[in-house]
Amino acid sequence: MNIQHLKYFISVAEHLNFTKAAEDHHIAQPSMSQIIASLEKQLNAKLFIRNNRTVALTPAGKVFYEEAKVITAKFDEAVKKAQLVTSGVEGTLRIGYWGPYEQILIPKLLGRFHRTYPKIELTITQDNNKALIERLEKEVIDVVFSSPYPFQGREDISCTLLDTSAQCVVVDKNHALAQEKKISPKRLNQEKLVLLDMQDPQDYIKLLKDFERNGFEPNIVSRPVLYNNLIMMVESGIGITLLPRCLEPYTSPELCFIDLESDMTIDFCVSWLKNSQNPCIPLLQDIIFKEYPSAINQQNHKTS
Template structure:
């Protein structure tokens, strides 16, 4: 039994006409007849009742028709999966992403990617920026979505590109003198105590911090208290009047903000932060190339 025999039989079963079936495959009617006779011989079962002017499926033929179609579909799927694997559109990819970024258009990106490439298995890892970059360098993650620190661009083993910028917002306690303002200039906050996530500070160089770095670059050292590893605790501390924080708009927009806190945008066209994609230049994962190209097109 061959796939060709099955395809010929399926077409005859659907057309109930040897001549029409032969035309589809650009072969002679005799060739189709011979292949089906050979199929019946190998099965030791008659699949078709045929006369000079009439063709009909036998009861066994009707059963075999459904099974033959299933076999052909499985064969096509096997070929497609093998082809996809060879082209890199089948496999796995490990994605790392910054805390809080799961509530942005990131979820739409993943949805559309999985819809287009269902044979690529995706695993997710949520962490702070430093751990994500370290994981990318070690090959733990194929690709990471992270805040953009200057020091990361100095790592020769990484390549990166920016996908989106978000405005920076000041999170204030409700009794703060600026709580009723429509916007705030950064330097109006220079004497504040800043509450920060662990991922907002680079342990090697504080002025690499894209959020607070401008203070350091201009010779002013802000009062910084490394408050927490989660945003909920950060908001709680702000509401208690222990300090303020500056966060990307995507976090303040989607977070469950604690009572007694107020969100005020920072004033100025440069008051924004980039989310970058980072991956290891040495990666041999074909799925990574597919995903990276998909990301660039998605955010274009």
């Protein structure tokens, strides 16, 4: 007995005609009769009263018909739901991100994703890069928006570059450098520098290498963990900082962004486990490639 056999039985019960039921399912009438006879044998109950002219359900057949309809309907619903989840139309996508730039980038992508797949539940978590990597490895989250540097050398993680933004000097509007349009990194050697603590050594090492390459010997006086604290310290004149140019429209008007005479940039990427079984990830990938066509050629991005 299987689901298909139950569907054959239901068809005979509704037609009360073996020939018509067989035609509906594109099988021979003798085969249909054999299947029903097999069901009756397994159930040890007569399901139909048959004579040369008529077919009728027995009392047992009527009960079995009602239950079989419930079973097959539940089965069809389960199949449909499984197919929807497999195709990504339904499911859950768990997003992790770290910094302020991601707060700008994510809404546009997830907004389009949600409009396209409204039945997929989205959850969003903010944490430092180290914690995000651990959550990704344990599959507590599915996707991470962050800088690519923590994922260097990870063959098990797909990392796609989304955007690159120039690093700028950021000072409060009363600072002596506030009126400058462009500054050499070497001019910052005597300045007190406040840097955001990304709590990931790879990001910090990359930044220090950028400083060294540009002749900048930073005098780091504080490394706040929270972005809002960093902004407050710069506004208070405690020190200057470096931030990507793209953050300027979203930052306090009390601060001034000044171009650096250097090639210092910061990259932003999206990453997920290559062996992830979450069917929603390829759907997000499609949205990403539509919003960022150049990302197609930036998968498994290599950083220097």
